[in-house]
Structures are given as structure tokens and as C-alpha cells.
Amino acid sequence: GRLAPWLAVAFAAGIGGYFALETEPDPRWAWAALAAPIPALALLRRHAVLAWLAGLPAAAALGAGLALATAATRPSPLDLPRGAVVVEGMVRQVDILPEGRRVTLAAPRLDGGDPLPRTLRIRLRSGDPASPAPGDRITVRALVRPPAAPAWPGGWDFQRAAFFSGLGGSGFAIGPARVEPGDEAPPLAGLRTAMESRVLAVLPAPAGPIAVALLVGGQSAIPEPDLVAMRDSGLAHILSVSGMHIAIVMGLVFATLRCGMAAIPPLALRVPVKAVAALAALAAGGFYMVLTGMQVPMLRSFAMAALATLALLAGRRALTVRAWALALAVVLAVDPAALLGPSLQMSFAAVLALIAGWEALRPWVRAWPGRQRLWGKVALFLGGTVLTSLIAGAATTPFGLHHFGRVQLYGVVANAVAVPLTSVLIMPAGLVATLAMPIGLEAWPLRAIGAGIDAMLVVARVVASWPGAALALPPLPLPGLVVTAAGLVLACLLRGRARWLGGVVMAAGMAGGMALHRPPDLLVSADARLVAARVEATVWLQRATGASGLTRESWLRLWAAEAAEPFPREGRAADGRLRCTPGACVITPREDGPRVALLRGDAPREACATAALVVSAEPVRGRCAARVIDRFTVWRDGAQAVWIGPVGVEVLSDRAWRGTRPWVPPVPLPRVAREPPAQTE
Secondary structure (H helix, E strand, C coil): CCCCHHHHHHHHHHHHHHHCCCECCCCCHHHHHHCCCHHHHHHCCCCHHHHHHHHHHHHHHHHHHHHHHHHHHCCCCCCCCCCCEEEEEEEEEEEEECCEEEEEEEEEEECCCCCCCCEEEEECCCCCCCCCCCCCEEEEEEEEECCCCCCCCCCCCHHHHHHHHCEEEEEEECCCCEEECCCCCCHHHHHHHHHHHHHHHHCCCCHHHHHHHHHHCCCCCCCHHHHHHHHHCCCHHHHCCCHHHHHHHHHHHHHHHHHHHHCCHHHHHHCCHHHHHHHHHHHHHHHHHHHCCCCHHHHHHHHHHHHHHHHHHHCCCCCCHHHHHHHHHHHHHHCHHHHHCHHHHHHHHHHHHHHHHHHHHHHHHHHCHHHHCHHHHHHHHHHHHHHHHHHHHHHHHHHHHHHHCEEECCHHHHHHHHHHHHHHHHHHHHHHHHHHHHHCCCHHHHHHHHHHHHHHHHHHHHHHCCCCCEEECCCCCHHHHHHHHHHHHHHHHCCHHHHHHHHHHHHHHHHHHHHHCCCCCEEECCCCCEEEEEECCEEEEEECCCCCHHHHHHHHHHCCCCCCEECCCCEEECCCCEEECCCEEEECCCCCCCCEEEECCCCCCCHHHHCCEEEECCCCCCCCCCEEECHHHHHHHCCEEEEECCCCEEEEEHHHHHCECCCCCCCCCCHHHHCCCCCCC
16 A cells, blocks of 8 residues: 555656656657556556556656657647737636736737637736626737746746646737627636626725635735735745645535534435535535636645545545545646646645654544543644644745745744634635625625735734745755655655655755755846846846846846846956956956956957957857857857856856757747748749
């Protein structure tokens, strides 16, 4: 029983191996992967352990093949025009933003052309009176762009995420939108939009947008200061509908139906009350999952809830590592690319640690003499809440550090207040409000939700204001994260003293990853509008008009810096390591080391003769003896990262890091090369 979960781990490892490749394999290999489990299945009846040993590589091959097949079935990325176009399409989804609305269009047309195989996301103008609903057709003049490339080589790949999600691009309207009512609106999308409107009609910001996030999913309307407060206090997980939310909904439905049917003796004597209540609770959880958009944490939660319901009906224990493994395999089979996102990683890491923690602590809890008394039950509830936050927080910290570069130090304190408040007041009132909406009586339960959310925001703001509440640290590099995750799996799946091996591996992954990782000394964005260098613990930035604020924030997280300073116009800085003139800035991290010259405008040509690397936001004309990163370099190969060593410089481009994959745009050709040759007679 303890061997089976390793098959799901191997399945996930195979998917991770596919995404680590530099070149896309032949899609026909996906069919060969389907045959990989056959030897293991043949051994299953003869020897279970040998079948398991053969099943590990088979599961890994199956995971890689599934990811390859999924990529092969996705349509190619769109080649979008650079100028403004008239976009027309059917509204699939409407997101309410603090400054307006954003629509997702299915089968969009550009300037009356053929329908595109991917969706487009358009942000309408602020103050636009148009109020589109799912199912309507909309026409608007807009600027659209393909998904952005990674902010730096090794950063989060927006293009890969968009490739697997079906998104073709996004943009913003430059004219008013014209809306035509559709023939038939998608039922759940229309219901979601209607519920959003009714919640926001009763609850203004900030309570209203947070209530929308909890009831129907989506955080787009939450004001930025409140998002920051929830994040820095360690309460951001409450805004993302997940296991806690679906457990509350299913628990309320189960308890209400079971107690209600048990109160009717003729019904209780003739109907299996427990089984009926469990199935009804599962149906309610499934509806809640679909209503909130079937996000990864909800898929995981519902899969485990379904297994828990089956265990309840069969008289088996519900929370086991086998249920966790089966849920992991199901979610990854539906969406292999979810493995790379923080949502799946943090969700499954927290649940695995909680299951293993409960297995280890269950004998102590059952042997405690005070657990049958009222004070003992209260102590168990409060202690369990704190311990749950500690275990889940410790399990998710490496993943949060890798993706976000921040650690919330006081999350236990904030969760000790906010989680019971959510469980006792906010979510139960939300369920009542949802049931009361068809008859128009949702106002009173929504006000109760608003009171609970206001109290939660007070907690978030107070905790986030404490010194060091959100500590910025260098992100844990990918190799360190992989080793740490392997240690977590070992610690949770092994038993007895062998679990300490997992702890040692986790510590090695965290310490080794942080100690051996060296972030770049200089970064150049994919459009050359941002150039930054870290010299003597200070980040220096050159920013042109139109530069991406998201890229800037990503660089600051990479360097664990709170702010950046503009390169000085003239003079010396950073103990003489940075010397600037109106024509160039020269970076020399070591006295006898190589020099990097950042050219500005009409810089002197002698930089090419004295520097090991020349960086310029404009094309460098003519021959240059030094290595050059200029506008043409990033146009061809994307963002650039530079490490300045004792004897030379190392440059890594985004294209070299990602390789040749379906979601990576091909090397662009000059405009002359793209034009067809002239026809001659």
C-alpha cells in the first residue's frame, strides 16, 4: 500500500522530464509511451514488487508521452499584427477589474478574417458603457499582442502557460465596444456573471470583490492594496478557492442533510441517510468546482473529496497518501502543464505534508486523556489550527520561495484568526446567500459575509504592517527546488526512521540551492527597454519609455531587492565599481576583472576596444572587438542574462535556455527576408 503512491510521483517526474528537454521530440513517441506499462502489467500477478519496479519507469514514460501528446494537439501560437485591428468574437468570460472589464473571446476574427484557433483577452476602456455577458458577440478596435516572453532566462514562461491554456494573446481596446446579444449564453458562465453582479450590488469594494473570489472564483476585481495585504500576511491562500473552501461547502451540505433526514424517523429508518448525504455533498462540491472555473486546487480537492466519499461509503479511511497520489495522477492527466505552476505544487505539497503529519500525530492525539472533555476539544481545535498552518506553511515555503521570492513570517498568527473566521462565518453565509439568490433574499447573508471579510482584512493589514512580515529572499533555484521536493516526498511516503532521510534531503536542497546559486550580474529585457545591473548589493536600472513594469518587478524579486536606483548621469558609485559618463557606464565588479560597458546614445567607440562586453539599447553599428548585446541581439534571442567572472563574462539568452519548443517563437527574419520574391516573366 505504500509503494503505489510512488507510481504517481514517477508519472509527475516523467512530465517534468518532458518540459526539461531542449528540443521537442517526434510526436510519434507518444504512442510508444502508451505501451510502456505493458511489462509491468504482465508481472503484476506473478510478483507485485517486480511489477512495481517495472512500473516506475513505465509511469515516467507514460507521463512524458502524455505531455508530448498534449502539446501536439494544441494549435500553433498566433502571428498577431503589430498595428490596431478590429477584433470580433463571442464572449466566453467576463472579468470585472477595478478599472473596468476584461473579456475573453472565443474564435475571434481580426479585421473580418477567418476565426482564430485560440482565444484573445481584451481589456475594455475604463468608463466604456458596454456591459457584455458570456454568449454575446462583441466588436472592438484594439491593440493585441502575443503572450510575453520570460522576463529573464529561467523566469516564468508566460508563452508556455498560454500555449497549453489555449490563449493566443491579449490587448486593450482603443475604441468603444459594440455588443450584440448572443443566441445562447453558456449556462455556467452566465450564472457566474449574474452572481458577481448581485454580490457587488450589495457589497462594495473591498469586501465585494473578495466575496466574489470566494463564491465564484477570480481575483481580478480585488484592489491591489488588499491583495498585497493578504499576500504579505500569509492569507493569500484564502482568496484562491481550494480544499478548505470545498471542504466547508461539502461539510455543511453533508451535516445539514444528514441531521435533517435523521430528524424524520420514517425516512431515517428506510433510507441510508449517511450515504445519501455524502453523495449530495459530493454533488454540491462538484457544482462548486465547476462554478469557480475548475482551477487546479479545486480539481485536486474534488478528486480527493470523491475518494473520501467512496471511502466513507465503503467504511475505509479517507485521508491517505494513496488518495493523494490518485488525485495527483488525475489532475496531471487532465493538464500536464499544471505541474510547473505554483498552484499545483503548493497545493499538493501542503496536502501531502498534512496527511503525513496526521499519520504521525494520530497515536498521540488518541492517547491524550483530555480529548473527550470540552476544554480538551477546544484545545485540540485551536492547537490543530496552529499546527495545520505550521505544517502546510513549512511544506509550501520552498515552492513559494522559488516562484515569488518571499517568505511570510507571521502567517501562523494571521491564519489562526482568519481560517476559523472563514470556516464559521464567511463560507457558511456564502452558501446561504447562494441558495437564497433564486428568491432574491441574498442581501442579509451577503452582509454577514461582508462583516467577516472586513474583519479578515483588518487582520491582514495589521499583520502585514509588522516589521519583516514579508521577507524578500533570493528565489530558490530550480535544481534546489527539485531536490527539496524529492526530500518532501521521501519524508512523507517513507515510514519510521527512514523519514529522517527525507528531512536531510530537504535541508540539502534548500541550503545547497541557496548557497550555490548565483543570480546574474546584469539583465537586458527582450525589448532592450530595460537594462539593470547589480553592483555592490545595489540594483541600478536604465529604463526607456514603454518599459514593462512586470519585468522590472520580476528582476527585483530575482535579486531580492525592494527598489532600484537609476544609473548616475556622471561620476562614480558602488565604491568605484560603477563609473558613468554621459556616453556610457562602465561596470567593473573586480579591480583586475573584465569590464562591461553600457552605452547610452552616441557613446564613444573606444568602449569596443576596452570592454569585454558592450550592452546597448540601440543597434551597435559597425564592427566591435568586444562581445555585443544590442537591440538586434534581444530581437533574435530574447532577454539576456550576464554573469561577470574573474576572467570573463558568461552570457545566457532566453532562446538558449528554452530551446526549440512549440511555444517558443522561431528566430525572427529580417523584413526583407520575409517578403516574397518579385514575380518575373
